[in-house]
Amino acid sequence: MTGFGQVVIGPPGSGKTTYCNGMSQFLKLIGRKVAVVNLDPANDALPYECAINIEDLIKLGDVMAEHSLGPNGGLVYCMDYLEKNIDWLLSKLKPLLKDHYFLFDFPGQVELFFLHSNAKKVIWKLIRELDLRLTAVHLVDAHLCCDPGKYVSALLLSLTTMIHLELPHINVLSKIDLIESYGKLAYNLEFYTDVEDLSYLQYHLDQDPRSSKYRKLTKELCDVIQDFSLVNFTTLDIQDKESVGNLVKLIDKSNGYIFSGIEGSVVEFSKIAAAPLDWDYYRYPFMLDFLLLL
Template sequence: MVFGQVVIGPPGSGKTTYCNGMSQFLNLIGRKVAVINLDPANDSLPYECAINIEDLIKLSDVMNEHSLGPNGGLVYCMDYLEKNIDWLESKLKPLLKDHYLLFDFPGQVELFFLHSNARNVMNKLIKKLDLRLTAVHLIDAHLCCDPGKYISALLLSLSTMLHLELPHINVLSKIDLIESYGKLAFNLDFYTDVEDLSYLQNHLDQDPRSAKYRKLTKELCNVIEDFNLVNFSTLDIQDKGSVGNLVKLIDKSNGYIFSSIDSSAVEFSKISAGPLDWDYYRYPLFVFMLIKLLVWYSISDYIF
């Protein structure tokens, strides 16, 4: 059984930066990581790429050959990847023994709440290769500064969750920059918990541009609240504690914490204590490591 993440989100939300930072963090705590670039438009990768879709198809070639724009070209590339899924499977098989997988997808949001190609690709890989994947959906934190954009982000997150049908974690990325974007109308908890959007609706009514859409806004907020599925974690990719908290959530969602109790205990001990000596954490008794892991996960929600 192989574990990993499907990294998605709108353009500019920080997916490639996330994959780079997450791979470094996971390597630091002892996991062997393979990053799979499935974005045929991403020609400047900051990380070492184990598999690159450009070895199969390039967006520039598709646009030139079929006279397509960037959006149509990306849809074509995902369709081509689905039809040539054997290529990706053959590339992945050597990594399945001991690697943790990060799939870096394109930023075209239609691929994840409208078209079925990306979903079909992941479903086929999950069934054939016995993968346990969590979708990590990145949303730029600056959208919280505009109530209309924030509601759009909520709708996008909800529709993506329903469409992909994977364990799913929504993340407000670049949270360290949120103060530079402008003053928030409410505390950050309001935007992460998504509990009562009526306050946000009242704030929107004060904007003359949004007043005429009052009824539509109310209905959209009702849809989001009726499903009651969307909330957000926060992420500063430069902060070890922030990345560590997110890794714990992802590990819970895809079941990684149950795959190797011994290694998990060591990993999250490293997160809590900073730079560590590996030998210090090789305890002689397995029982002690099991207890340590259980205690850690039982109190993590209170100390972070």
């Protein structure tokens, strides 16, 4: 039985847990049975109903205390431990495989996804053992667009993560509804989502004394990003029905869900179109029965 799902990754503060909360509720609204799997041992305040929690296997606090590790080293240890005990996770997932769509909420330590191999090995064992079709959803906080240096760093992180994980991959500028509060963009939003010509950012980088002395390095990094021609972004406002629906459609095409049952997909997306325009996932748990009657 083929299963489908999302590997939700991104730097700390990019909104992964909020995304899993809102996305799970949205998918339930259109008729999918969703299982959220928390694989972040540092996330001890979950706003969503968790089907599987890594803290039942290992806890970051215990690892740090027992092995005298900091949070970063502790997270690497936890991922190594999960890889060595992958049968625990497989046994938890198998009963859900027949009729659930999966959201895997991973830690925010970026080194796990472009440097270390343990998280990648966990993901690929799930793919091979359970025949899962997974898409990596890489969240990047939209406020980074307001700082050219940070934006270039986000592009490089996105590129290295894509190459390292070797999964169908969608880069997402999260919290797009808040972008105006961060400051004025140097160019229109399409410039940052399409990533077509980074040379235009060079002038703005040169105006910053912190980055001007690294001008040559920055130019070479921008050339690397453009040479691969892999990075672009879609945008997300997790509280906007249309924004979430458009992202779901992209993910479904990338992992093949849309082709697994054409008739079912048509019905699902007709529900998206008919859903209330003021859909707000914060209110959703209290309005579930009402919305499903509409």
